[in-house]
Amino acid sequence: MYCSMVNFQFRKASALSSSITGLCRSRKTFGKISKFSGLLSPVCQVADGHAQRLKHQITYKAYVPPCYQDHDHKNMALKRPMSPHLTVYAPTLVAMTSIGQRITGTLLAAYALLLSGATLFLPNGIETYVSIIQSLDLSKTTIFILKLLVGLPFGFHYFNGIRYCMFNLGKWLSLKDVYATAYLTFVLTGVIVIFFAFL
């Protein structure tokens, strides 16, 4: 390998001697040639020849393919942040009806559990608790509002549930229908819940 480089130098020396300034400007590319600086004009001599030799030593390393990391670990290793989601996303009607369905569903399940737990574990009959509530002597408006609040999850979950069942069957899935049925749900919920609160 070194022999071939020396031959290259002898051939090139004559051509290069006429373009010495050009050579000096591109000293970096002709770095190896500086090792044999004796062949060329002293203008391009390197001060610290020993250090240059080490710097231009080529070492070959076997190719090691990068260790596979799944998406999350790769990004966490790069210390990349997660872009904001709940804090920045607009509360669209579709998303709110969907989370409302989930929340009212949980509420209804809680109602059912509380009612069954109460019937099992609370002493005395249902009449005692009815008379306790009656003895509180709440105004008609307060009772109406309380009935509204308790009834809203039922109404909303029921009518929205029909809407979601139809989605699963493949109906009412165009954006226009999604919004129209959402407004219909709100209207029906309001009507039914107010009706039952009046009773």
Add this chain to the structure above:
Amino acid sequence: MPLLRLTTGTFGQLRTFATSASLAKRVKTFAVYRWNPDEPDKKPYTQNFEVDLDDCAPMVLDALLKIKNEVDPTLTFRRSCREGVCGSCAMNIDGVNTLACISHIDQNISKPTKIYPLPHMYVVKDLVPDLTNFYRQYQSIEPWLQRENEAVKGKETQLLQDVEDRVKLDGLYECVLCACCSTSCPSYWWNGDKYLGPAVLMQAYRWIIDSRDEATEKRLSKLKDTYSVYRCHTIMNCTRTCPKGLNPGRAIAQIKTLLSGIVKKQPPIMDPAGLQKQTASN
């Protein structure tokens, strides 16, 4: 004629007046998410930029480019076609995912426009998300035509498709894979590693119902597990946010009907191998 000569030069004067900086500027504030990977320990922050709307083209991408050219060249975002067909500039603008190049700047200057990267994605820099997972999921559904008997090289003939069968692909093939829908889905936020997301599922559906495709059984069987399709709870944020007006939510609902078996893929109206058989018999 003398009257006309009186008016020479007035247009130039008018134009100078109309474009002068002395006129009141309509200044809009843009609040843009910033994070620099060269300083990874510095938390992401929001930087406010002021843009004169009278001196800016109407789309959000134009405002971003104006900021990058005139105010802060380090602001980084993806962009390419500037006409809503490539899907590069997808980002969260005022709380909703769209393409910045076709999203008009809200002319109300009292409120700032908030620009964030696509939600729940790792951020490479500023508004650029890491979409490698999204692309890997797209690759996993094998988005190419699969037939049982591949045509002999050099003797390929056109695969026939009836007009009605082709109409089934309308609203599916136009997807530009911008990832706006997938990153708007809360289900994809929480299960992005295993749930495929609306964009990829709509493309899976596009290949399932293509009358020329014969790998329907194989495609559907790959989607039968709990996570790939069934994390969809028809939240419908995807359809709401699609900048191309497509309906991924409906496509997913139709995949679910196919998976359950209540709907079966209809055989093609026109045999796709019709021309091939004709040339073989000739």
